[in-house]
Amino acid sequence: MPESDSAAPPAAVRRRPTPISIAVWTAVALLGASGWAVLALARGEEVSAAWLVVAALGSYAIAYRFYSRFIARRVLRVDKTRATPAERLDNGVDFHPTDRRVLLGHHFAAIAGAGPLVGPVLAAQMGYLPGTIWIVVGVILAGAVQDMVTLFFSMRRDGKSLGQMAREEIGPFGGAAALIAIFAIMIILLAVLALVVVNALAHSPWGTFSIALTIPIAFFMGFYLRVLRPGRVTEVSVIGVVLLLFAIVSGSWVAESSWADTFTLTPGTLVIWLVVYGFFASVLPVWMLLAPRDYLSTFMKIGTIVLLALGVAFALPTMKMDGITEFAGSGAGPVFAGSLFPFVFITIACGALSGFHALISSGTTPKMIQKETQVRMIGYGSMLMESFVAIMALVAASIIDPGLYFAMNAPAGLIGDSVQSASEAVANLGYTITPEQLAAAAKAVEEESLLSRTGGAPTLAVGISEIFSAVFGGAGMKAFWYHFAIMFEALFILTTVDAGTRVGRFMLQDMLGNVYKPFRDVSWRPGAWIASAVVVGAWGYFLWVGVHDPLGGIYQLFPLFGIANQLLAAIALAVATTLLIKSGRLKWAWVTGIPLAWDVAVTFTASWQKIFSSDPAIGFFEQRSVYRQAIEDGKVLAPAKDMDDMHTVVTNATVDGVLSVLFLVLVLVVLIDAARVCVKAIRNPAESRLTEVPHVKSELVAPAGLWPTREEKAELATAGAAPAKGSDPGSPS
């Protein structure tokens, strides 16, 4: 059945803009434009981070007010007379019309994690300008659009997942490719996030001890919620946060005590611990570890993001990094290889465009939404918030000395292992920092060394400690804030590792269930154990490889992670575009079609270069053949130190190259299948079938945005006079 555009557009009453609103929006536009102007015109002098924030916020406001409204009204034609799944299927638990502000909070907490904090930090090697422009323009035209449109289509299908929508609307072939791609992408995601944690905790007794303490803290919280006082989440979270702060403080005592050696671990040891943790965390009952950890990391996440916004607003730091560095053009940067196009757009995924959000937008959130009109605020709005988190991470990375930035983010093979060699290496990159300054920077945060702390988390932590200590506590608090930031990132990365391993296990069990039936039964313990071991083994392998790669794990694997995430976005945008075309909205297909085309251009160029480039720093197979040749000639190429290293490089390059090919092929299958369906729908519109749930009249009255408009207030007042609002379900499930 064709999409019901029969319902009269609710926007029929078109109010003329008042002079006041015209004046306000002109002022917002001018303010945002002035931010961009300052960023664009600054040459050589240091710019205040305030301008960057102003440019971003001004652009978000304009985009939300005009573009997201256009998408909601004209493209999606959200219909406030149509009951949402939450209203129709209300069962008090899974499906329930949830207050829009509460759902915004839940959705934001679910989409924002370590991603928007890590990518922008790494992309800062090309200067702050390319990253800023992509984060702001990308979120407005691509990322927020993807989230909102996916949320809308899933909502119209009772909260079906992206994979299910791909199967039903495109076909079994494309659907299967999408499922395998999602699984493979999940493995790389977990490996790279775990690598960030390993790099942050290696040789750091303070950090390792604090993070280790979070496990007993989580056990205690789990016990409290299960046995002592069930459901008292606020209480237990307050206790948890206090214990967590104690864990951070006590880390500094441990670092100075005789226990320090016990908690000073090499990256290899940390990998083993993480794999063991990941396995047990995913087979233990949810209430023991995952649920309490989830509460803890959510509280920490929201709290720290608010603190960071306040810190940036009060400290108003100036940016020390150049607007654009020479690595943008040369492609020879030490953090990741390749030039601005396509690699900035790969490195910054979360914050601009993140395919993973499509999994959240097509899962829990659409089952809770009160009113169709609220997809704008929840889908588009919360992605703008995540984008702002990415902007703040970029600020934090850009206010530290560029010399320190490069000493922290270049691989060990380049930097060497002494402050002297690092200082020289940084000078070769075109920046200056003295060995004394490097030693002082490490001492300020009470770490043994900050050299080659790749992965973004430590750099962000140094930036955050600068900002926070300027506002709260002064220079004496720097070490505390540094470890606070490390703790906060490691905490929610570990939560993601735990939850992600479970999801991976679940997907694998589902796939294996096709071969051997009992696997599908999630309560069959051997199945759960085997599938968990496979998933943990898979990401553990890449983590191990990343830690031991002579070229640097982040340098090699992060581009692969970025490509994977953006390919997932390509799948989501392809599904969305197909749905727009199938529902007879070809003239609006550009809304998701343009971001799709851009995303395909970026990911396919990047994959192409990763597979075929003749520059061994970029192309995996070229790298492989160069190192192979050298092995045959009996030579050792830097940064490898011996023949073992040489063989490691060859193996890793092969695996990474094969994986790039696999991702590309899977997504190509989805895209071709989607294109086939689109062409068919355009040729023969009458034939196309949508799986949309039919229109049921909505009885609920609820505002669309954060603040009710005058008409909405009137509607609410009328509804308030009538029988009690909402909760009574028309047709229970």
Add this chain to the structure above:
Amino acid sequence: MSGAAVLRAGLARRLARFRAVWRELTGEAVYDRYVAYTRARDPHAEVLSRRAFERWRVDRREADPREGFRCC
């Protein structure tokens, strides 16, 4: 006098509203909602205790971990 009382009542109302939103945010209100929902449909229906309900709610995530999954 009465001015202060009005102010206090306003403050109390705001606090109550904040508390309600907060309980929704943390998920503490889910149980109350479940009870209200079950009672509304059948006043004599048997209702799980808070302890049993919270256990059931957490254990359900075991069956499908995709519920409540978080992102990168």
